[in-house]
Amino acid sequence: MEEKTIDGYPYTYYHHFKFSEKEMKLRSEDFYEWMDKRRTVREFSDENFDMSIIEHIVKAASTAPSGANKQPWTFCVVRHPAIKKKIREAAEKEEFDSYNGRMSNEWLKDLEPLGTNWQKPFLETAPYLIVVFKRIYELEEGGHKHQNYYVQESVGIACGFLLAAIHEAGLVALTHTPSPMNFLSEILNRPENERAFLIIPVGKPVETFVPKIERKPLDEIMVVYG
Numbered sequence: 001m002e003e004k005t006i007d008g009y010p011y012t013y014y015h016h017f018k019f020s021e022k023e024m025k026l027r028s029e030d031f032y033e034w035m036d037k038r039r040t041v042r043e044f045s046d047e048n049f050d051m052s053i054i055e056h057i058v059k060a061a062s063t064a065p066s067g068a069n070k071q072p073w074t075f076c077v078v079r080h081p082a083i084k085k086k087i088r089e090a091a092e093k094e095e096f097d098s099y100n101g102r103m104s105n106e107w108l109k110d111l112e113p114l115g116t117n118w119q120k121p122f123l124e125t126a127p128y129l130i131v132v133f134k135r136i137y138e139l140e141e142g143g144h145k146h147q148n149y150y151v152q153e154s155v156g157i158a159c160g161f162l163l164a165a166i167h168e169a170g171l172v173a174l175t176h177t178p179s180p181m182n183f184l185s186e187i188l189n190r191p192e193n194e195r196a197f198l199i200i201p202v203g204k205p206v207e208t209f210v211p212k213i214e215r216k217p218l219d220e221i222m223v224v225y226g
């Protein structure tokens, strides 16, 4: 009953969940309210915590759907202070150039209320950096490059799951995108089939203030047909 074969391929029983409509309303509303409490922070406690928490978070991210179930991601977990320092120095070098010439005035103006700048102390303060790589292809025996599908979408969704899992654990994070980020391949010695996607510093929260932002109201983001 739990497993069978369809067209010669193994299938497993789907353990589904059935809630009453009342429960569905409550659960969806509660989940929204909990997710709405998540905020990007740029200040972290430097206090360490157990790697098992990071392992659970990465496993949660790995449950994301992906093109042809290729799971085209690698999560590099950086804890070593010397490697974090290298990443900070390389990121700040790129960011300095971005903030001082590469980014348009319009872009810089858009970032002003968020208070970002080229300095990235959180890359050393946060006890863990999760550096997410997308895997463009898989190298098969004999050297054939087997392409992955919808890599950008798949890894984006996995990062969404990752951020939700970080929030669920009571930790805080920042999605950091130094540009360009090829220095990460070099520092972390990643193979040719991988490209850096995001740096996500993860840590325990500290008392801090974050920019007062508004989420767009539903009638601006949702269009109902029929």
Ligand code: IYR
Pocket (backbone or CB within 6 Å): 095, 111, 116, 117, 118, 176, 177, 178, 179
């Ligand atoms: N990558 C730079 C700039 C930056 C860009 C956007 I769009 C942001 O939402 C925030 C920052 C940085 O990390 O500072």
